[in-house]
Amino acid sequence: MPLASYQTSVPVVVDDVKCIADKGCTVCVDVCPLDVLRISDMTGKAYMAYDECWYCMPCEADCPTGAVTVNIPYLLK
């Protein structure tokens, strides 16, 4: 699985202000069927570690604070 080792534009964007992963929440990480989300060791917030999104949306739908946004490509809308 390719690792996004540099800053890039990924489909799943997490609002660090709203994210409560630093309080112990891991909902988005756990619902992701491709296991591409992680909790950052530095910020304590969730982020997309691997750009392999299927746009299945549970991470956005289940986030308790509405911090996750999945940007669906125009051609999939």
Next chain:
Amino acid sequence: MSSPFESYDDLEDADERLQAADPGERRVAIIALGQSGDPAAVGYLKNMVSDPDAGVRQQVAMALGEFDGPESAAALAQLLVDPEPIVASAAADSMAEFKDPACADAILPLVTHGHAFVRMGALRALKELRRKDTLKPALEALQDADAAVRVQAIGVIGFLKLEESIPALTASTADPDAHVRRAAVSALAFSQMKPAADSITRALKDEDWMVREMAAETLGSNANGLVAADQLIAALSDAFWQVRLKAIRSLGKMKVDRAVRPIGGCITHEQANLRKESAAALGEIADSAAEPFLALVANDSDPEVRKNARWALQQITARKAKISS
């Protein structure tokens, strides 16, 4: 996949975090309680319905939805009247998941609440509980000033499937709101009696196309639907293809021989799904008079249409063989 909250040894660990000053931490503890699956979690959750943070109360409402039962219903009833719309909305969604008829005791008093959203949420929750004592308040709610409440009241009545509610549902097919009329036509589907079929047939002439569409669809599954065969054939000329499609399907299901030519007239329509449905309906009827119409779509550009046409011709051949044998 492991639980995100496996670090909690028992509910008491989560309970400690429910007292945290940070609303985020309280929220995470509530998620843990919701995911624990332990009915004892309801006791902790119901103590959080008055939390000062709306996000926390919203999370409580979501977590309570995991525990079907009267204790959860009582806590959610408090959250349904919350002044914050996100909390009330989450409570309404969670309540709608309940199946335990005992939940109705906590929800029933809200049917006459001053706010339309609360009345609507309560009726929506009562629907799947299917308790006979919900019929009377639901019938009264048909007179509610808010159309969304009337729609949910029809849902309660429709799920109960009681013949005694047919006159009220019939009256609702003349409601000023189209959504209410559509819900009433849909709810009448449970009855296989002629008065229900007559009401649905009248709805075929409704000014709203979605009501007409529902009527055309519902008649196909009514034992007395054949009495409306002529009206369904007339609906094949409806201005909306959606209505025509459902009329074709119902005529096919009821195997109305005299509908072959009118349905055949729809088989070359520019909408592929109308052509597909026409071919399928002609196969259901399986009358040899349909063969020239099916020949028209033998080389249709849509493979689904061609497939249905081939299947329809097989049905006709099988019927011929059955008659000659």
